[in-house]
Amino acid sequence: xxxxxxxxxxxxxxxxxxxxxxxxxxxxxxxxxxxxxxxxxxxxxxxxxxxxxxxxxxxxxxxxxxxxxxxxxxxxxxxxxxxxxxxxxxxxxxxxxxxxxxxxxxxxxxxxxxxxxxxxxxxxxxxxxxxxxxxxxxxxxxxxxxxxxxxxxxxxxxxxxxxxxxxxxxxxxxxxxxxxxxxxxxxxxxxxxxxxxxxxxxxxxxxxxxxxxxxxxxxxxxxxxxxxxxxxxxxxxxxxxxxxxxxxxxxxxxxxxxxxxxxxxxxxxxxxxxxxxxxxxxxxxxxxxxxxxxxxxxxxxxxxxxxxxxxxxxxxxx
Amino acid sequence: xxxxxxxxxxxxxxxxxxxxxxxxxxxxxxxxxxxxxxxxxxxxxxxxxxxxxxxxxxxxxxxxxxxxxxxxxxxxxxxxxxxxxxxxxxxxxxxxxxxxxxxxxxxxxxxxxxxxxxxxxxxxxxxxxxxxxxxxxxxxxxxxxxxxxxxxxxxxxxxxxxxxxxxxxxxxxxxxxxxxxxxxxxxxxxxxxxxxxxxxxxxxxxxxxxxxxxxxxxxxxxxxxxxxxxxxxxxxxxxxxxxxxxxxxxxxxxxxxxxxxxxxxxxxxxxxxxxxxxxxxxxxxxxxxxxxxxx
Numbered sequence: 304x305x306x307x308x309x310x311x312x313x314x315x316x317x318x319x320x321x322x323x324x325x326x327x328x329x330x331x332x333x334x335x336x337x338x339x340x341x342x343x344x345x346x347x348x349x350x351x352x353x354x355x356x357x358x359x360x361x362x363x364x365x366x367x368x369x370x371x372x373x374x375x376x377x378x379x380x381x382x383x384x385x386x387x388x389x390x391x392x393x394x395x396x397x398x399x400x401x402x403x404x405x406x407x408x409x410x411x412x413x414x415x416x417x418x419x420x421x422x423x424x425x426x427x428x429x430x431x432x433x434x435x436x437x438x439x440x441x442x443x444x445x446x447x448x449x450x451x452x453x454x455x456x457x458x459x460x461x462x463x464x465x466x467x468x469x470x471x472x473x474x475x476x477x478x479x480x481x482x483x484x485x486x487x488x489x490x491x492x493x494x495x496x497x498x499x500x501x502x503x504x505x506x507x508x509x510x511x512x513x514x515x516x517x518x519x520x521x522x523x524x525x526x527x528x529x530x531x532x533x534x535x536x537x538x539x540x541x542x543x544x545x546x547x548x549x550x551x552x553x554x555x556x557x558x559x560x561x562x563x564x565x566x567x568x569x570x571x572x573x574x575x576x577x578x579x580x581x582x583x584x585x586x587x588x589x590x591x592x593x594x595x596x597x598x599x600x601x602x603x604x605x606x607x608x609x610x611x612x613x614x615x616x617x618x619x620x621x
Numbered sequence: 622x623x624x625x626x627x628x629x630x631x632x633x634x635x636x637x638x639x640x641x642x643x644x645x646x647x648x649x650x651x652x653x654x655x656x657x658x659x660x661x662x663x664x665x666x667x668x669x670x671x672x673x674x675x676x677x678x679x680x681x682x683x684x685x686x687x688x689x690x691x692x693x694x695x696x697x698x699x700x701x702x703x704x705x706x707x708x709x710x711x712x713x714x715x716x717x718x719x720x721x722x723x724x725x726x727x728x729x730x731x732x733x734x735x736x737x738x739x740x741x742x743x744x745x746x747x748x749x750x751x752x753x754x755x756x757x758x759x760x761x762x763x764x765x766x767x768x769x770x771x772x773x774x775x776x777x778x779x780x781x782x783x784x785x786x787x788x789x790x791x792x793x794x795x796x797x798x799x800x801x802x803x804x805x806x807x808x809x810x811x812x813x814x815x816x817x818x819x820x821x822x823x824x825x826x827x828x829x830x831x832x833x834x835x836x837x838x839x840x841x842x843x844x845x846x847x848x849x850x851x852x853x854x855x856x857x858x859x860x861x862x863x864x865x866x867x868x869x870x871x872x873x874x875x876x877x878x879x880x881x882x883x884x885x886x887x888x889x890x891x892x893x894x895x896x897x898x899x900x901x902x903x904x905x906x907x908x909x910x911x912x913x914x915x916x
Contacts, residue, residue, distance in 0.1 A: 335775070356775055362805075367764045367798035374768020377753055378776070379699050382768075397758055398795075402765055406755040407747050 309476035316473050317415060319451035321346045323458035324383055328354050334462065335359060335375060339368045339386040345415050347385065365390050369398035373408040381409060381462055388414025388430035388471060389421070392437060403467040404443040411461045412469045417447075418509065418558035419586070420474045422595035430471075431586050435563030437469050438537050444490060445537040447471040447557070447565075449511035450480045453534055456488035464490055475509045475558070475595055480532070491535050493543035499529035502554065502613045503547035507533045507565050510556035510584065516606035521613055528613055539568050541576075548577030552616035554584060556609050558599070561585030580619035582612035644687055645854045651721055652682035652854070653914040656883045657907055658720075658730060659713030664903050666734040668742070672893035674713030676818040676851070676878040677785055681706075683857040684783055685718040688864070693723035696750040702780050703753050703769050707762025707796075708787035708816065709743045710895075715752075716740055724751035760793030762786065763813065767799045770811040770871075781864050784813045789821030792830045797842070804843025809868030812861070813844075816851065818880040822894045839873045851876030883910055 309315050328334040328350065335357040342348055342360060351358035359375070361368045365386060372384035384391070391414050392399070403410045414433055421428035437445050446461065446468060448454040454472060461468040468490075480496065496511070497518050506514035511532045518528035529550055531543050547553050553573065555566040562570075566583030573579055586602055599605060603612075639647075655678050663669030681704075685691075689702045706715045712733075720727045725739070732738035739748040743757030754765045766784040773780050790796060803811055817835070819826050826832050839846045845868070849856050860874055880894070881887025884906040898906055 359771060361798075361802050364798035364802065366760070366795040367767070367802055370761060370764025370795065370799065371768035371771060371802070373754060374765040374770070375772045376768075377703070377765065378769045378772020378778075380772050380775075398761065398764070401755055401758055401761055405745070408754070 312478055313476035314451045314479070315476060316448060316451055316454040317346045319454040320413065320458055320472050321350060323455040325350050325353060327459060327462050328357060331381070331462070333379060333381045335380045335382050337361065337368055337372050337375065337382050337384040339363055339365055339390070341386050341415065344387060345385040365394035366398050369395040369410070369412070370402050372410040372412070373398070373402035373406060376409040381411065383411045383413055385413040385415055387428070388417035388433050389428050392430065392433040396436060399437065399443070400440050404440045407442060407466055409465060410467050412467070414469060414471050416474045417471045418473060418475065419590065419595045419598045422593055422598050425592060426589040429590060431559045431590070432563070433471065434536055434557065434559045434565060435567060438564065438568060442466065443537065444468040444535065445471070446490065446535050447508040448534055449508055449532055450477050452479065452482070453488055457534065460488055460490050471508060473509050473558070477509055478512050480511055480515070488534070491538050491540060493540035494532040494534065495529065495543065495546070496532050497528065497530040499527035500550055501527045502552040502617050503529040503531060503550045504554045504556060504609060504613065505531045505533050505544070505547055505565065505569055506556040507536060509558045510604060510609070513604070513606045514556055514609055517609035517613065520606060520610045526613065526617065533565060536565050536568060539572065541572060544569060544572045545577060548573050548579050551579055551620045552613070553579055553581045554609055554612045554616060555581065556584040556604070558604060559585055561587060580616045582616045584609055584612055641855055641858065644858055648682050648686050648854045648858065650914065651686040652678050653910055655682055655714065655717040655721065657910050658717045660884070660898060660903060660906055662713060662716070662730050662733045663897055665731060667897055668734055668895070669713055669897065670710045670895045671713065671898070672820070672880040672887060672890065672896070673708060673711045673787065673816070673818070675882045675884060675887065676880045677708070677711050677714045677816045678882070679852045679854055680785055680814050680816065680857060680876055681714040681718045683854055683861060685722045687858055688861040689783070690780070691722070691751070693751065696724060700778065700780055703766065703782045705753050705762040705766040705782070705784045706744060706756055707766070707784050708759065708790055709756025709762065712740070712742065712744060715744055719749070719751045725749065759787065759790040760795035763796050764799040766811065767803045767808065770803065770808040771806060773810050774806065774808060780810070782811045783864070784811070786813060786815050787821070788815055788817045788819065788826050788832060789829070791815065791832055800839065800842045800844065803871040807869045808871040811871040812864050813871070813873040815873060815875050816878050817875050818878045820880045820889065820891045820894065822891070824891055835875055843870060845870045845872045846875065847872070848875045848877065851878035852882055883913065885909060
């Protein structure tokens with residue numbers, strides 16, 4: 304966990320997240336922010352200064368925070384409920400299930416500092432299980448943006464979406480993803496960043512730029528890799544998965560558990576519809592002490608690791 | 622919103638214009654009907670929570686048949702008063718009140734717990750108009766109600782939020798997270814009624830994880846606290862009339878109640894937390910309630 308500013312060319316997606324929320328709030332007085340003593344880590348200080356009555360700090364009480372969010376939605380607000388992803392999800396899981404998803408409350412849950420951003424703080428502060436946990440909850444949209452543009456676009460799309468949404472916001476420095484002009488973010492629709500026929504890399508969040516780098520390395524070897532940015536993990540874009548499966552081999556990549564999350568979602572779809580060899584890039588479980596960068600490197604959540612997994616699945620193609 | 626507020630204001634003005642004795646008589650008759658109807662519902666379904674339903678009935682009847690500014694024709698009107706049943710297992714009290722107030726046909730009560738019924742074992746807002754949030758697991762309703770009250774506070778909206786909690790439910794930590802925050806925010810538009818029947822599912826609250834001194838606990842969290850007889854309709858209506866007054870603190874009514882109130886063999890028995898009367902017990906219960914109504 305480093306307090307230093309990201310290196311040149313890299314961005315902290317929280318900046319885009321707070322800018323987007325402030326822009327929305329300026330246009331729509333239904334937008335409110337709810338936090339659990341996390342004004343600093345959520346970078347919402349400027350929002351509080353600009354909209355003092357619309358920043359609701361419940362203190363260190365995640366169950367109440369999510370319930371309050373559902374209540375604010377009942378009162379006609381569009382609440383962005385933000386807290387460290389590890390606590391927001393685990394501490395308030397039943398409130399997410401019952402008050403938000405089952406009640407279909409119009410709440411936007413923002414898990415900040417997701418994945419292994421709090422590397423050295425240990426497994427208590429890693430939020431690597433969140434996608435797997437939340438994916439099991441019906442009627443909950445899960446979005447994992449990959450860069451600042453997508454973070455802002457996802458926040459705005461979530462505000463316009465009628466129903467509960469979980470947004471997984473990273474604090475890991477990421478570069479901008481190169482997109483074609485006019486690219487639009489649509490909830491539930493994957494983004495094909497690179498076409499290819501030999502293998503498909505389905506990535507989300509901070510693994511997307513690494514997936515592109517892996518595809519470039521594979522191209523140098525004459526391997527054509529399709530790269531799919533699966534920003535919406537639930538509901539998942541099955542058309543994109545069918546196209547991925549048509550390559551005959553799939554690698555998934557996420558800053559979370561290797562199984563159960565995005566990898567699990569893709570495997571379930573493929574096992575039922577288009578069985579193909581798969582490799583899942585992610586973490587195995589509770590992790591040792593180390594910086595976020597070290598954890599990503601040590602557990603193969605890298606372009607190198609993705610490329611190696613691609614070669615492996617290609618070798619297993621039938 | 623305008624139409625609703627006009628309609629509700631009219632209804633309320635008519636209600637308020639009546640002498641208290643007439644208001645009490647009206648609510649008591651509704652409560653008696655609710656008790657008979659919910660027992661039939663439970664007998665028909667073969668499941669239910671009659672003990673807690675009956676302890677909460679006078680409170681819920683006072684809200685639905687006198688206090689709440691609601692419109693069954695416009696159940697989601699932004700300016701409506703909100704009622705949240707935090708003790709979500711007591712659907713007998715809630716469903717009979719909603720049906721009696723016109724949110725859905727009374728005949729739907731016959732579908733309770735049957736396949737595909739809108740009347741689930743615990744309230745579901747996507748199935749049933751008039752339900753504000755899904756409850757069932759304990760400790761959920763109060764935090765959601767606090768959020769509604771915060772929205773009303775931000776908007777300076779005139780609506781009021783009422784919550785019925787179980788007393789055993791206060792053993793859930795999330796209730797105190799919400800109580801602490803409501804006190805901090807000074808949510809004068811929020812009224813909590815604790816259905817203090819002193820029994821939880823398996824035993825007395827005080828033998829399980831004692832709640833007393835309950836008044837002191839709420840007071841320490843920044844609430845105005847009142848103790849009340851939860852079966853005294855005149856006292857309930859007077860307390861709810863006071864919810865219209867401007868306040869700077871949330872308010873809790875510790876409503877002393879009896880589990881199974883109205884049916885002699887169910888009174889103060891943990892075993893009737895859930896349970897289904899036999900045919901003979903049902904006949905006796907109805908006879909007792911009819912005799913009470915005839916008084």
